[in-house]
Amino acid sequence: MDRNLNSNQGAAIVGGGVGEGPGPEVMAASSLDDTKVYSSDDQHVGEIKEIMIDVPRGRVAYAVLTTGGFLGMGDTLHAIPWSALVMDTDAKCFRIGLTADRIKNSPGFNKDSWPSMADAQWGTDVHRYYEREPYWVGSSPVL
Secondary structure, three states: OOOOOOOOOOOOEOOOOOOOOOOOOOOOHHHHHHEEEEOOOOOEEEEEEEEHHHHHHHHEEEEEEEEEEOOOEEOOEEEEEEEHHEEOOOEEEEEEOOOOHHHHHHOOOOOOOOOOOHHHHHHHHHHOOOOOOOOOOOOOOOO
């Protein structure tokens, strides 16, 4: 069953698999840590390291993908717009509709130098790179 496939706001869900617990529509963010991520050319490109929440808007903003490195050393981190991800419940992974090279060449950062994720220009650039409309477009302004 494909759920949420055309959503521009959240991660799409495909497959009929259901794990333990309440998922896949509502899940603990920590249960997604270390979930493998695959590109459109079916290459393993990394794992989910963090789920970033836009607290004032009450929405998931980004997943942070970790690539490369060894035992956490030398990792490159990439902010992936939540709407760019597809949760594959059968394969128990996330998929992104970009090639592995495009994902690996996306703007990254290291664990000691995070970008200002609340910066609208930075966020717009990240969403544009992943061919997504920023999640905050059309949402109510924060008061």
